[in-house]
Amino acid sequence: MNFQSTKEQEFVRKMVRDFAKTEVEPIAADIDKEHRFPSENVAKMGALGLLGVPFPKEYGGAGSTAGLIYTIPNFHNPTGACLDGQRRRRLISLAGRYDVPILEDDYVGDIRYEGRAQPTLKSLDPDGRVIYVGTFSKMLIPGLRVGFVVADGPVYDHLLRSKRCHDLATCNLIQRALKDYVSVGRYAAHLQRSCTLYRRRRDAMLAALERHMPKGCSWLRPKGGLFVWLCLPEGIKASELLPKACEKGVVFAPGGNFHLDPAEGEGCMRLNFASNSEAIIEEGIRRLGRAMRGE
């Protein structure tokens, strides 16, 4: 079996690295009170977690100006963290102060298991600075690759033009089928069912982790989404653990996949709880624990 990154992953990584070198200075961000991360980790998170903002001099930054803030405020991929309301407002006010647009990627925001839904950044934005994007890929059919965008004025026009240049149009048949599915209420019912099912699976994973993980492991309790982010005990590297776990029939996403420099994610992994039954989750986590202990 080959555990190398796919060509696509390498491509994205290279793109982000190049982009980061030339245009974005990733900076520290505590995600919220419950999900506090070492700021270096957040700053260096890969393509899906990059937060580039002008880092004001008074906070020790170079005072440079960023072109875009990219953020996943709901159930971040890969950490599962959710930005609280206060920090959302703060982000909007910072974006206003430095006049930087925000790309809000709400890829799984409707899959919430507890706590109140937070306002979208878009709904808090008085100036049309937020570009909101959503997708049906995660919440309805994986790989569907149909999404939507909410943007204002010239930004919207520009996106429309560049979409036309990019791939002309997304499949009409799929879009029409989706429109019908959503407008008769089936999508809302599907989301409700998914939330009930995935909440049970999340709880099964959290309980199994308590039972089977060795000392020194820690993890976040996601309030929604699809993933648990797990930090390994000192001395265990996710990339070295992966082949051993695979031998036991368990696979996970090593933390390196989500970092500009894969070596920096060695201490972590992303576990998906949404795609397996509770019994399989229990057995998978038991085997993962055995692989960690070298049994």
Ligand SMILES: Cc1ncc(COP(=O)(O)O)c(C=O)c1O
């Ligand atoms: C954080 C995040 N945003 C957006 C997407 C995009 O989904 P799609 O291109 O399938 O619409 C994904 C898919 O994996 C994702 O993980």
